[in-house]
Amino acid sequence: MLWGMMAACGDGITRAPKTRLWLGRKESLEIEGIQESPIFGGFLAGADRFDHRLFNVSPAEAMEMDPQQRILLECSYSTFCAGGLNRATLDGSITSVFVGIEQPDWATVSTQRSSSVYRVSSSAPSIASGRISFALGLHGACSSIDSACSSSLVALHAGHTAIRNTDCLTSLIASVSLKL
DSSP: OHHHHHHTTOOOEEEOOSEEEETTEEEESOOTTOOOOOSEEEOOTTTTOOOGGGGTOOHHHHHHSOHHHHHHHHHHHHHHHHTTOOHHHHTTOOEEEEEEEOOOTHHHHHHHHOOOTTHHHHHOTTHHHHHHHHHHTOOSOEEEEOOGGGHHHHHHHHHHHHHHTTSOSEEEEEEEOOOO
């Protein structure tokens, strides 16, 4: 989607929706004192959709999972597939995962409405890299990096350093910042 938009010199800025559809439920933007949404912004369509079966995630856990973690799983899998690597090739490989991720807005919403056993792992940024490693059978180092605005750059540096130091032969470097 991003590459197609860039190739077409497109613009990802649209009018803000009045409500967002998270996990099949409409959530009002009037959360934690947020009274109104900005008029325009970059909004990701389909952030509420997730094929939990592809990643062996239970329906209950998928319902509680931070959308950032779902997006990371899907994009990571797509990245490997686009690079000609399938699950059989990846399973057991010394592939490292470095993820730039900030504390999600989702944590604020999910802790207000959930008492699920998945509440802690569903919104903890530290879980994101391990979730990718576990779902794809990767046995290299994994690290979720929260350094605020520089998270993606620090993750890129860590992944590059791991390859340069031959800590791994393959490194997935990903970053996500999805706001409510």
